[in-house]
Amino acid sequence: MPRDSGEGAGARWRSPASHAFGQHIGLILAAAILLVAIIIFSVMFVIQQHRLPGNFEITSTVNNTMPLALAAIGQTIVVLTRGIDLSVGGVIDLTNALAAILLRPNLGNQLAVSVIIILIGAAGGLINGLLVGLGRLQPIVVTLATLSIYQGLAIRVLPQPGGAVPPGYTGFLVNPNAPTALVFLLIAIVLWLGLRRTRLGVDIFAIGADEQAAIALGVRTVRTKIIAYTLAGALYAIAGLFLAATATAGDATTGDSYTLTSIVAIVLGGVSFFGGRGSAIGAIAGAFIITMIVNILFFAKINPLYQAFYEGLFLVIAVVLGALIGRLVRARR
Amino acid sequence: MSERAAAAATGVAAVAARTLNKTFGGVQALRAASFAAHAGEVHALVGENGAGKSTLIKILGGRFPPDSGTILLDGEPVRFSGPADATRRGIGTVFQELTLLPWLTVAENLLFGREPRGAGGLIRRASLATDAEAVLARLGISHIDPRAQVAEISLSERQIVEIARVVTKKPRILFLDEPTSSLVEREVAWLFERIRELRALGTAIVFTSHRWNEITSIADRITIYRNGSEVGTFTEIEEGEAITLMTGRRVDALYPKLPLLSAGAKDMLALTEATIPGLATPIGQPASDLSFHLRAGEILGIGGLAGQGHRELFLGLFGAPPLARGKIAVGGKPLRIHRPSHAINAGLGIALVPEDRKTEGLLLPLSVRYNLTLPILRRISRVGVIRAPTEGRMSREIITALGVRTPSAAQRVGALSGGNQQKVLVGRWLLAESRILLLYDVTRGVDVATRHEIYDLIMRLAGEERAILLYSSDTEELAHLCHRVLVLRDGRVAAELVPPVLTAEAIVSASMRQARAA
Numbered sequence A: 001m002p003r004d005s006g007e008g009a010g011a012r013w014r015s016p017a018s019h020a021f022g023q024h025i026g027l028i029l030a031a032a033i034l035l036v037a038i039i040i041f042s043v044m045f046v047i048q049q050h051r052l053p054g055n056f057e058i059t060s061t062v063n064n065t066m067p068l069a070l071a072a073i074g075q076t077i078v079v080l081t082r083g084i085d086l087s088v089g090g091v092i093d094l095t096n097a098l099a100a101i102l103l104r105p106n107l108g109n110q111l112a113v114s115v116i117i118i119l120i121g122a123a124g125g126l127i128n129g130l131l132v133g134l135g136r137l138q139p140i141v142v143t144l145a146t147l148s149i150y151q152g153l154a155i156r157v158l159p160q161p162g163g164a165v166p167p168g169y170t171g172f173l174v175n176p177n178a179p180t181a182l183v184f185l186l187i188a189i190v191l192w193l194g195l196r197r198t199r200l201g202v203d204i205f206a207i208g209a210d211e212q213a214a215i216a217l218g219v220r221t222v223r224t225k226i227i228a229y230t231l232a233g234a235l236y237a238i239a240g241l242f243l244a245a246t247a248t249a250g251d252a253t254t255g256d257s258y259t260l261t262s263i264v265a266i267v268l269g270g271v272s273f274f275g276g277r278g279s280a281i282g283a284i285a286g287a288f289i290i291t292m293i294v295n296i297l298f299f300a301k302i303n304p305l306y307q308a309f310y311e312g313l314f315l316v317i318a319v320v321l322g323a324l325i326g327r328l329v330r331a332r333r
Numbered sequence B: 001m002s003e004r005a006a007a008a009a010t011g012v013a014a015v016a017a018r019t020l021n022k023t024f025g026g027v028q029a030l031r032a033a034s035f036a037a038h039a040g041e042v043h044a045l046v047g048e049n050g051a052g053k054s055t056l057i058k059i060l061g062g063r064f065p066p067d068s069g070t071i072l073l074d075g076e077p078v079r080f081s082g083p084a085d086a087t088r089r090g091i092g093t094v095f096q097e098l099t100l101l102p103w104l105t106v107a108e109n110l111l112f113g114r115e116p117r118g119a120g121g122l123i124r125r126a127s128l129a130t131d132a133e134a135v136l137a138r139l140g141i142s143h144i145d146p147r148a149q150v151a152e153i154s155l156s157e158r159q160i161v162e163i164a165r166v167v168t169k170k171p172r173i174l175f176l177d178e179p180t181s182s183l184v185e186r187e188v189a190w191l192f193e194r195i196r197e198l199r200a201l202g203t204a205i206v207f208t209s210h211r212w213n214e215i216t217s218i219a220d221r222i223t224i225y226r227n228g229s230e231v232g233t234f235t236e237i238e239e240g241e242a243i244t245l246m247t248g249r250r251v252d253a254l255y256p257k258l259p260l261l262s263a264g265a266k267d268m269l270a271l272t273e274a275t276i277p278g279l280a281t282p283i284g285q286p287a288s289d290l291s292f293h294l295r296a297g298e299i300l301g302i303g304g305l306a307g308q309g310h311r312e313l314f315l316g317l318f319g320a321p322p323l324a325r326g327k328i329a330v331g332g333k334p335l336r337i338h339r340p341s342h343a344i345n346a347g348l349g350i351a352l353v354p355e356d357r358k359t360e361g362l363l364l365p366l367s368v369r370y371n372l373t374l375p376i377l378r379r380i381s382r383v384g385v386i387r388a389p390t391e392g393r394m395s396r397e398i399i400t401a402l403g404v405r406t407p408s409a410a411q412r413v414g415a416l417s418g419g420n421q422q423k424v425l426v427g428r429w430l431l432a433e434s435r436i437l438l439l440y441d442v443t444r445g446v447d448v449a450t451r452h453e454i455y456d457l458i459m460r461l462a463g464e465e466r467a468i469l470l471y472s473s474d475t476e477e478l479a480h481l482c483h484r485v486l487v488l489r490d491g492r493v494a495a496e497l498v499p500p501v502l503t504a505e506a507i508v509s510a511s512m513r514q515a516r517a518a
């Protein structure tokens, strides 16, 4: 059945590049916003320091972003299934506190403790997944409840900020002398691209796009959701480990802000809240945008009291601009 | 036909249902329903909207289990654990409400669950599109871009992709639930060719349709359903008799008489030099310019092959999204329509019954009543509060007038059968008392008896001096229901047909001749 009008079929099609552009517009916009933020930061830096940002600035930016980037990847996986995870902060609190009290200077301990903590994070996610998947409960309610529970557990584990993270552990995860943590991000991206090419990855996107259709297509939606939340929990735990490594000590409330910032990061990264559209790579870019905004505010010598106000303001501007450009691009095609 | 039917009647059915019952809330969709289809036959399943056809197909396709009753495959009782289980057993189903994933590409949808795998069992995303292109080409489809997102392609293209996805799996038993409702004639012909091929291979094919000519042209046997049960299975049956069995009453001549159009009827809607947005203009030609006048009491048909800008035109007149260029005048006054609220509130009220009721028209999780009264909430409110008794009375009136099959006005629209959802959509604009009606394929998926009622309704509306712009994928319908038909091609009027040359053949040949000339 050729095209009704009888035109050569291929001629009507848009080029693969044009399709890719349209289908990855969120990601492209996130990269563009990040680029603009980096340029603004660099200009301010040069004006004040009379040199370009160097190894130290890059390293601290990367290290400070790691926990948020990991949390945002977890949040992305959940939001792709058309869910939301508010328990991020609680899982990070808990895993961060556990890391601070359990880690010892010897390698065997560090390895074992890391694995156990990641499993604990995964268990936290599994509980969310079971309640959302099997229990058919609203993700927002479930994860709001577990957020409080995990926060409470964290306080039990570490009532006062304290504990100590061995320097060797810190050096391995967040080397203060060079941005070696980028390697971990690279691994995350490779794993993400791999996930996109597995049954599980396809199913996560399918559920978010149209759950009823996915069921009709034979997708095991309950199972897939449980796995999604569990994976996310494990990623938050890794974020908790990185946070502990950066701070070199534990604090049972330090993760709280990540619930909101992980959501902001994925919005900036072009992940759709309606599910089925988005990428962890975008979420990582979103996390870096947030760090850059904080950096810019620091160099603008904003009174720390007003920092939150300006952060919010910049975020609104970034989101609005992104949405506007996205709409324009789509309307033009 | 009779030979095949005779062979079928003796062997063991490839798929059969015995005394199936299924209840949704208070509605009994199937009551002791039976059905049997044999290998190598095309079996039509017909019945009114809400008769239980889709419910039967969903059960046999493994979507959900029956409350009670038995499913037999080749005579063996089976229980499906889910759609994937049914697929494994060689059953392929094209569900009435399509199951394509909007944000995935055509290729990803087409090859869902059987993606090409490479090293380490990972999906080879790079070869998805070329594989899909090959699959489509084998089925004789060359006009659908496998790299496009499903959200970007038209409803008929989606239907074709869905059919292609199921057919390429070479199922032993193939269910097609209203596969033709959004297809135009050429696409139907394509589908029937595929069906014949599969029949020759020994596939049992079950399909539902509300178009009798399709049924007689391809079905070997016909099973009639009424109120959730089988009324009978036939190899040969007259349309009139079938309709009587489906509805329990006689339905007269299908097409009603057109109301006379008075010579001095005034213009209700005028469109000048409009450009259809998003329609690729052949190089070297000026952007499309589309102009017409629609008069009070007139039913103006818009015909032509799929993808020639009908859909964009109808949506454009409703501001969703607006037309790219051109002037719209309503009742002689120029008007800018940039969003639907402009159209609804325009002096005479423009109403659109859209193509894809699932995404463009109805709010599926909300009640029938809410869906009906949505555009007139202001009118039935006092100091901003909706007068519940008025709302209830008005929606009940429409439900009765259109014969919407629903347990109550409070039922979720999403729970109604496809045809009944369509009635709610038409009913909404009757309540809104719009003077200009844009009816885009209103009878899509509507059963014969109701279609007859909708035809009468259209005539009544025209008789009340409303202006009606009508598109139908059924050319017969256009020819019989319209005072005048404009055949579109590349977003411009290629031919204007008026009686006596206004026939289905004339519409088809006008669109084809134009197509070949290009």
Ligand SMILES: Nc1ncnc2c1ncn2[C@@H]1O[C@H](COP(=O)(O)OP(=O)(O)OP(=O)(O)O)[C@@H](O)[C@H]1O
Pocket: B024, B025, B027, B028, B029, B047, B048, B049, B050, B051, B052, B053, B054, B055, B056, B096, B405, B406, B414, B415, B416, B417, B418, B419, B420, B445, B447
């Ligand atoms: N999920 C559901 N919840 C509640 N009621 C339902 C549901 N699905 C179907 N029904 C009801 O069951 C009855 C049979 O519906 P079904 O969809 O099988 O009809 P159909 O013969 O396919 O009609 P159509 O020709 O309009 O598609 C209808 O009255 C419908 O309202």
Ligand SMILES: [Mg+2]
Pocket: B053, B054, B055, B096, B177, B417, B418, B419
């Ligand atoms: Mg149906």
